[in-house]
Amino acid sequence: ETGVTQTPRHLVMGMTNKKSLKCEQHLGHNAMYWYKQSAKKPLELMFVYSLEERVENNSVPSRFSPECPNSSHLFLHLHTLQPEDSALYLCASSQDAGSAYNEQFFGPGTRLTVL
Amino acid sequence: AQKVTQAQTEISVVEKEDVTLDCVYETRDTTYYLFWYKQPPSGELVFLIRRNSFDEQNEISGRYSWNFQKSTSSFNFTITASQVVDSAVYFCALRGGDMRFGAGTRLTVKP
Numbered sequence: 001e002t003g004v005t006q007t008p009r010h011l012v013m014g015m016t017n018k019k020s021l022k023c024e025q026h027l028g029h030n031a032m033y034w035y036k037q038s039a040k041k042p043l044e045l046m047f048v049y050s051l052e053e054r055v056e057n058n059s060v061p062s063r064f065s066p067e068c069p070n071s072s073h074l075f076l077h078l079h080t081l082q083p084e085d086s087a088l089y090l091c092a093s094s095q096d097a098g099s100a101y102n103e104q105f106f107g108p109g110t111r112l113t114v115l
Numbered sequence: 116a117q118k119v120t121q122a123q124t125e126i127s128v129v130e131k132e133d134v135t136l137d138c139v140y141e142t143r144d145t146t147y148y149l150f151w152y153k154q155p156p157s158g159e160l161v162f163l164i165r166r167n168s169f170d171e172q173n174e175i176s177g178r179y180s181w182n183f184q185k186s187t188s189s190f191n192f193t194i195t196a197s198q199v200v201d202s203a204v205y206f207c208a209l210r211g212g213d214m215r216f217g218a219g220t221r222l223t224v225k226p
Contacts, residue, residue, distance in 0.1 A: 004159070040124065043206070043216040056213075088158065100148045100210040101167070106160040 002026055004107035006091050012113045013081065021076040021110045023091030031097035032074040033104065034066060037088040049074060050097035081114045088112070117142045119209050121217035128197055129225050136192045136205050136220045144168075144211030149183065149190045154204040154219070166190065197224045 004025045013019050025032060034046040048056035049068040063085075065077040074091055088111050092104040118141040128134045140149065147168045152160040164174065166183050174181045178195045194201055202224045207217045 009158075040218060042119070042218045045213060090158075090160070092160075100146070100212070101165070103150060103162040103165055104160075104214065105162065106152075109158040111158075 004091055004093055004105050006089075006107035006110050008110055009108065010111045010113075012115065013078070014115050015081060015083075017081075018077070018079040020078065021089055021091075021112075023074040023076075023107055025072055025074075025091075025093035025105070025107075027093055027105060029093040029095055029105070030071055031094045031102075032068060032071070033092040033094075034074065034076055035090040035092065037090055037109070043090065047076075048097055055097055078112075081112075083114050086112055086114045117144070117209055117211060117213065117215045119207050119215050119217035121205075121207055121220050123220045124218070125221045125223070127223045127225065130199060131196050132224075133193060133195050134197050134222065134224075136194075136207075136222065138190045138192065138207030138217060140188050140190065140207070140209045142188075142209060142211050147209060147211035150208040150210070150214075151181065151190075151192050152206045152208065152216075154206065156203070160206065163192075194222075197222075199224050199226055 007022045032049045036044045046060045047066045052068045063080050067075040088109040090109045091107040094102040094104045120139045149166045151163040154160045171183050180193045182191045204219045204221045206219045209215045
């Protein structure tokens with residue numbers, strides 16, 4: 001595997017379900033990110049991890065719970081979601097979180113539908 | 116506050132036409148970076164270019180060219196002789212502190 005991978009690619013869940021999204025980066029980067037992409041809206045940054053520590057949480061509801069067990073893996077645990085949470089969830093990584101210079105490398109996303 | 120505006124929601128052109136995607140930004144930072152990303156139907160954003168705020172030289176890479184004008188806070192992207200494979204959503208982004216993305220422009224190139 002190369003780059004940034006995400007699983008599953010598609011997920012349909014009910015509002016009472018608990019599920020997790022997985023992201024893995026094979027680039028040796030130190031920073032990982034979760035973004036939410038809704039139709040016709042800018043990408044919304046949700047969480048930033050640097051060297052496995054959360055450095056940013058942009059007022060995301062507690063029904064989204066991130067986990068970064070090591071610098072290569074990032075999870076987004078989902079529980080009691082709402083239909084408006086349906087979106088494409090993108091994971092990204094970069095060399096480090098503090099430098100504005102570093103471009104971010106994105107995974108293909110998980111298309112989430114909440115019924 | 117940082118903001119990126121891509122006023123063109125959707126653009127449709129016929130193959131071989133030239134097309135320009137507009138990007139206007141707002142920031143109070145004196146040092147910042149501007150980016151363009153392409154999002155094909157497969158979903159992942161693909162990095163195209165980065166510019167820093169001190170480098171206003173235009174750049175050309177094959178059929179792609181970028182025009183950075185600090186005086187108008189714009190960083191426009193032109194595709195020359197467009198091809199069907201250029202069909203995608205294109206995002207402009209700004210990073211001083213946080214990364215801020217525009218809402219994207221969906222480009223459709225018809226054969």
